[in-house]
Amino acid sequence: MARIKPQALLIQSKRKKGPTRISITTIVFCSLIVSLIVLSLVATYRHWSHRSDEQKESALSTFEDTGAFEGAKKYDLPGHAVINTSKGYITVELFKEGSPETVDKFIDLCQKGHFKGMPFHHVIKNYVIQAGHSQELQAAEDWTSKVKIRSQLVTSPKHEAFMIGTSKTKDSNGFDVFITTAPIPDLHEKLIVFGRVVKGEDVVQEIEEVDTDQHYQPKSPVGIINVTLKHEI
Known part of the structure; x- marks a missing residue:
């Protein structure tokens, strides 16, 4: 049986202990997933924020319309x-x-x-x-x-x-x-x-x-x- 030289054993040991390389395809795929998640969260936030603003505007508009009606009733009577x-x-x-x-x-x-x-x-x-x-x-x-x-x-x-x-x-x-x-x-x-x-x-x-x-x-x-x-x- 042939004996492996000490230098060859050292190189072989380093190769086994070194970190596994991640392919570029995997990195790109993971980046796309993260981006989609971030975009989804941003879209959800904007949707609920816009809806909240609409509700506030609607409530304010109703209040103003009621006030305008009361004001009209009080001040738009014939003088x-x-x-x-x-x-x-x-x-x-x-x-x-x-x-x-x-x-x-x-x-x-x-x-x-x-x-x-x-x-x-x-x-x-x-x-x-x-x-x-x-x-x-x-x-x-x-x-x-x-x-x-x-x-x-x-x-x-x-x-x-x-x-x-x-x-x-x-x-x-x-x-x-x-x-x-x-x-x-x-x-x-x-x-x-x-x-x-x-x-x-x-x-x-x-x-x-x-x-x-x-x-x-x-x-x-x-x-x-x-x-x-x-x-x-």
Whole structure:
């Protein structure tokens, strides 16, 4: 048997102990797998991140739309009413912020045609003209019985002439309309003021000058033909 030389044994031993070489094909294949895994993780993250942003935007949009609707409901109501009477037109600015509930009711009744054909059934010179479906005398007589010396009392904007309001007394006859023709210091005790005349004061004064009987009722019919709501005038 031939003997192996010591130098040959050393070389053979080194070859056995040396690390196994990895082929280029294996390296490339492993790199592709790692890349695919990384790309998959990135795509998944972007998908869920985008979905979360969409949900936030949707929630914000819903909130904004709701707020816009509420804002529209509050602020986009008509700000003026044009009262067409048998004597001419009276334009009224509505106090949407000062008397919101009364203005809402007035607008609702206008849309339902409540004021069409409504007569001015009481006319008190230098005081008020009153339109409504009620023919009660109590309000007019009560008002005139409590007239005070106006020059001795301090008035506020709500006590001025050409203010429009409705009675604080609730009854089944609906919504009467009062337009003042002079400053009334105790007006707030009697009326809910919800607007003021900005055009047509001369029409109010013409109605005020009609002939009345002893109960302050016009001798000739005068009344409201219809009411038109407007956002701007």
